[in-house]
Amino acid sequence: MDRLKLLIIEDDPLFGEAIWEALQAAGYRTRLATSGAEALAAVAEESFDLMLQDIRLPDANGLDILREILQRQPHSRALVMTGFATVDSAVEAMKIGAFDFLTKPFPMEMLLMKLQKVLEFKQMEKEIDSFRSKEEECHLIVSRSPAMKDLLEMARAVAVTDATVLLQGESGTGKELLAETIHKTSKRRHKPFIQVNCAAIPETLLESELFGVERGAFTGADRSRQGYLEAAESGTLLLDEIGDLPLHLQGKILRVLEEKKVFRVGGTRAYNANFRLIAATNWDLKEMVQEKKFREDLYFRLNVVPLTIPPLRERRDDIPLLIAHFQKCLSAKDAGKKVIFSPEALELLCRYDYPGNIRELKNIVEQLTVLYPGEAIKPLHIPVSLQKESWVGNLFENFVVGKPLKDAVGEFETRYIEKVLKSAGGNKSLSARILGISRQMLWEKLKQR
Numbered sequence: 001m002d003r004l005k006l007l008i009i010e011d012d013p014l015f016g017e018a019i020w021e022a023l024q025a026a027g028y029r030t031r032l033a034t035s036g037a038e039a040l041a042a043v044a045e046e047s048f049d050l051m052l053q054d055i056r057l058p059d060a061n062g063l064d065i066l067r068e069i070l071q072r073q074p075h076s077r078a079l080v081m082t083g084f085a086t087v088d089s090a091v092e093a094m095k096i097g098a099f100d101f102l103t104k105p106f107p108m109e110m111l112l113m114k115l116q117k118v119l120e121f122k123q124m125e126k127e128i129d130s131f132r133s134k135e136e137e138c139h140l141i142v143s144r145s146p147a148m149k150d151l152l153e154m155a156r157a158v159a160v161t162d163a164t165v166l167l168q169g170e171s172g173t174g175k176e177l178l179a180e181t182i183h184k185t186s187k188r189r190h191k192p193f194i195q196v197n198c199a200a201i202p203e204t205l206l207e208s209e210l211f212g213v214e215r216g217a218f219t220g221a222d223r224s225r226q227g228y229l230e231a232a233e234s235g236t237l238l239l240d241e242i243g244d245l246p247l248h249l250q251g252k253i254l255r256v257l258e259e260k261k262v263f264r265v266g267g268t269r270a271y272n273a274n275f276r277l278i279a280a281t282n283w284d285l286k287e288m289v290q291e292k293k294f295r296e297d298l299y300f301r302l303n304v305v306p307l308t309i310p311p312l313r314e315r316r317d318d319i320p321l322l323i324a325h326f327q328k329c330l331s332a333k334d335a336g337k338k339v340i341f342s343p344e345a346l347e348l349l350c351r352y353d354y355p356g357n358i359r360e361l362k363n364i365v366e367q368l369t370v371l372y373p374g375e376a377i378k379p380l381h382i383p384v385s386l387q388k389e390s391w392v393g394n395l396f397e398n399f400v401v402g403k404p405l406k407d408a409v410g411e412f413e414t415r416y417i418e419k420v421l422k423s424a425g426g427n428k429s430l431s432a433r434i435l436g437i438s439r440q441m442l443w444e445k446l447k448q449r
């Protein structure tokens, strides 16, 4: 860490200079101000890590000066110096934001010890800040595909409104992440973001979890408690997997949305329900409406701003970017967890269809990082199941239609075996394992080519 820069604010020039000298000798960069006005002028010129300030100043109230400086330089810390008679002011100073105080007279060692504490604290603050920003970065939506561009623009525009949003997309496409992003960019961002996965809560508990319970509503309800709808007051409620909400609860949710009031199970008192709703689903809700599995009136109520996230296989240009993003986040958490992907392995990963979408890609990167830390990932390292699927897709490209089935199957088999062998670097045992045949059978097939 750089040397700390200190501002000494002390009206007694002799004492001020003694401190100045002791701190310079201890390696700190220091500047001395002998009045409130001088201190404010110094702060206007440069920023300080720490203020060492006497509370009694000739030209101003020391507490006012402290307040002003901390407002102008919120990252700096203050140690106040006080005589016995002004200990109350020291307590006041701590309330304003001073880090600690010293009662005069004090030995220089005591001052140096306190400064060391501030140094440690500032170092910790710095680490927390950088951890926080890295953590935040890892919660960002990463994309460069044109397919996502319009969608993200629409999400940004809708975030500042209070409109209900319906997020649709296959599992793992990032619906929850998008919902969280909408909340974080909305005016409700300082209020709660409550997520409820309707499919994860047993149906018998879902009603009381959502709406809350009044004491005595049923056997075992020995105290009143709020549900998720109330907990989301003034914030955002994400109802994930809303397609799994039973029909009778769909009606109750619709009433809450219309009346902006919640009634707990077994209760007659109405509680406020002022939340912004984001609903998410993997199902096609329109189809569910046609099949009478989802209420049409609720569907219309939810479908105010529909946003459909495309599956990863329809935005393959995002794959290398996402891989780099997950690698960065993993190595930020643990510097030892770093892998490099060979171009062949990357190509393989870019061709796979990802039925589990981004979640599956993230898991694959994590898995490879744990299994092969520090290594260069080659096709050999990529899970076999994943290789088979992407190769099969690729092998069908340029396949001539018109041959008898037997010939086509033979041709496919030959091409497939060649591809497996190439990717396994000619390793026959591994190729046989990938192909699910014995080494001997592979040998036979190679002879027949």
Ligand SMILES: Nc1ncnc2c1ncn2[C@@H]1O[C@H](COP(=O)(O)OP(=O)(O)OP(=O)(O)O)[C@@H](O)[C@H]1O
Pocket (backbone or CB within 6 Å): 139, 140, 141, 142, 143, 169, 170, 171, 172, 173, 174, 175, 176, 177, 178, 240, 281, 282, 322, 325, 358, 359, 362
């Ligand atoms: N564009 C993206 N950039 C970075 N990470 C992403 C992106 N989209 C999704 N992720 C990550 O992928 C994982 C799955 O995303 P998320 O849980 O949001 O998907 P989902 O659509 O809500 O899934 P499900 O329908 O199964 O609940 C999460 O770890 C999320 O942070």
